[in-house]
Amino acid sequence: AQSVTQLDSHVSVSEGTPVLLRCNYSSSYSPSLFWYVQHPNKGLQLLLKYTSAATLVKGINGFEAEFKKSETSFHLTKPSAHMSDAAEYFCVVSDEYNTDKLIFGTGTRLQVFP
Amino acid sequence: DGGITQSPKYLFRKEGQNVTLSCEQNLNHDAMYWYRQDPGQGLRLIYYSQIVNDFQKGDIAEGYSVSREKKESFPLTVTSAQKNPTAFYLCASRDLKALYNEQFFGPGTRLTVL
Numbered sequence: 681a682q683s684v685t686q687l688d689s690h691v692s693v694s695e696g697t698p699v700l701l702r703c704n705y706s707s708s709y710s711p712s713l714f715w716y717v718q719h720p721n722k723g724l725q726l727l728l729k730y731t732s733a734a735t736l737v738k739g740i741n742g743f744e745a746e747f748k749k750s751e752t753s754f755h756l757t758k759p760s761a762h763m764s765d766a767a768e769y770f771c772v773v774s775d776e777y778n779t780d781k782l783i784f785g786t787g788t789r790l791q792v793f794p
Numbered sequence: 795d796g797g798i799t800q801s802p803k804y805l806f807r808k809e810g811q812n813v814t815l816s817c818e819q820n821l822n823h824d825a826m827y828w829y830r831q832d833p834g835q836g837l838r839l840i841y842y843s844q845i846v847n848d849f850q851k852g853d854i855a856e857g858y859s860v861s862r863e864k865k866e867s868f869p870l871t872v873t874s875a876q877k878n879p880t881a882f883y884l885c886a887s888r889d890l891k892a893l894y895n896e897q898f899f900g901p902g903t904r905l906t907v908l
């Protein structure tokens with residue numbers, strides 16, 4: 681069965697330092713992968729998506745993610761954190777048998793300190 | 795503005811009562827979804843619908859019901875049969891004609907059972 685593992689439940693960084701949020705997936709085919717962000721008591725906003733066109737995917741707000749098939753990873757990075765980046769981040773894979781189903785990781789809470 | 799609206803933002807219910815959460819979209823999307831979010835967990839799919847007057851159960855449909863009488867609307871009823879209904883509920887939609895299957899989310903409704 682497909683699954684998504686977010687390796688860190690919490691990540692803390694200082695403003696201006698790099699951000700790395702780690703995600704591993706399991707899938708028997710080339711998956712569609714997404715990163716969503718959720719600010720407190722808000723809905724989810726799509727940051728970026730991997731669709732096999734390019735392994736390095738650029739998203740909104742300076743975020744990017746690299747698809748590494750050999751490592752089954754799709755880590756999210758940002759060169760310089762901003763206070764407004766503090767939120768919950770979800771790594772998501774599309775179910776290979778049912779495109780209506782998204783499989784969510786358990787989330788990584790990013791804290792940004794001044 | 796195109797988007798998804800959910801109402802109310804906060805909802806309180808006494809045990810034994812049914813309650814209906816509203817979800818409306820003006821994106822002209824075919825498919826709509828309901829998710830439940832609990833602390834420390836990813837989102838779990840309750841119900842989804844690809845077309846008017848048709849819907850399918852997700853992973854945790856017990857204790858919930860839906861209807862899809864209009865393309866724009868997909869209300870969710872949390873019945874008294876739902877054992878632990880206190881949670882954050884998110885509605886989403888998707889354009890079935892789009893190349894990739896990302897979903898767009900509403901702002902959510904927080905339901906608390908007293």
